[in-house]
Amino acid sequence: MKARVMVMLRNGVLDPQGEAVRAALGNLGFEGVGGVRQGKLIELDLAETDPEAARHSVTAMCEKLLANTVIESYQIEIL
């Protein structure tokens, strides 16, 4: 079973990486880009076959390792 975790900086937390991308897109002539946020995408191959158990286990991984919950929020998709 596959799981996808999307980790983004929380709203209000400064995102210099996203800001750099926004500036670079402007320099390349792309107009109308209001804001850019950059986060992490983590894809996991799990031996677990039960979707509920997989979600539970991935939530624990996020809380312990994958996300810094002080400044980052995460979303889990079980594929």
Added chain:
Amino acid sequence: MKARVMVMLRNGVLDPQGEAVRAALGNLGFEGVGGVRQGKLIELDLAETDPEAARHSVTAMCEKLLANTVIESYQIEIL
């Protein structure tokens, strides 16, 4: 209009970051994690209101800046 770009290393391209996460999860006692791939998640706020035009423009951004298409593949979601 919002767009989300998911950039992942292509299959077969070594992913040391994902490998480090896999090892760390193992050390923390999470079992049954077969493989981990880590990529980038980029969220864009666009002034464009037509979904087709937005997708077209974001594809150009990916080809020019957001992804290194030699080693990375990308997926675009218009939200």
